[in-house]
Amino acid sequence: MPEVSLNVLDIVQNSVKANASLIEITILKNTQTKTLSVSIKDNGCGMTDEQVSRVIDPFYTTRTTRKVGLGVPFFKLSAELTGGSFSIESKVNVGTTVCAVYCYEHIDMMPLGDMAATMVSLVSVNPSIDFCYTYAVDDRSFTLDTREVRTILEGVPLNEPPVLSFISDFIKENEAELLKENEE
């Protein structure tokens, strides 16, 4: 994966498969510790302890079309390559939280990439799932919560094109603002 945002898109597919109704994606950039932490938390069906221990094995998968499952191993590897860390916690019928911490000044750090495109992809094909995306740089942040969007829309589906383009612009503009202030 050439971008962290593609890993996020990939990992969220697991939450979708797990029948989650709320998926929280949180990106925290800490300029003191020079780390970028990326976490994906869902309220899906969760996994047993045995499954959790096997999910980082590339030769473990629940799908039947192939014998490999590379989503979680890729995500883990990308963080560890930068000297970061990876964790996964899960409870059956409660949900799963996956968290990768990157040391973003490391030479093997991938760019975060196009999170707006990732969120638009996710919302466009999963209009009934709620996503809460937060991007924080130190103590400043912005959040896109589709529960709020849904309330305002009063029944207009989230995957209507004008709504998707609003979501894309909202994320791009807020992200640019956040990073601009950071440089000053």
Add this chain to the structure above:
Amino acid sequence: MKSLAELQAIRDKMKGAINMREENGDKIRVVVGMATCGIAAGARPVLNKFTEEVAKRNLLNVSVTQTGCIGICQYEPVVEVFTPDGKKTTYVKMTPEKAVKVVADHLVNGNVVSEYTIGSVAK
């Protein structure tokens, strides 16, 4: 800066349009493979291009959805088109540029873009 207040305007504009969409029965389904293999090969821009083009042309009879790995990872990004006549077309090694052509030729005009199908790529 964008604020959520703008959504109210979108809502008011969309409410009338939604009912039109629901009346449309015969649907074409565009299914993009979004497993690890698809995403790594570039499925995200392909999916977003399909959504964008379908919206731009206001194709009310087309829905764009996703699926997992269908087992032909070497041909990703894979896109399947299901038409109301029960036919399935499998497009392989897709790009956003190819997606534009598939929308224009296949979804709008009903002509399968043979050169992008698995039948002509997998030889």
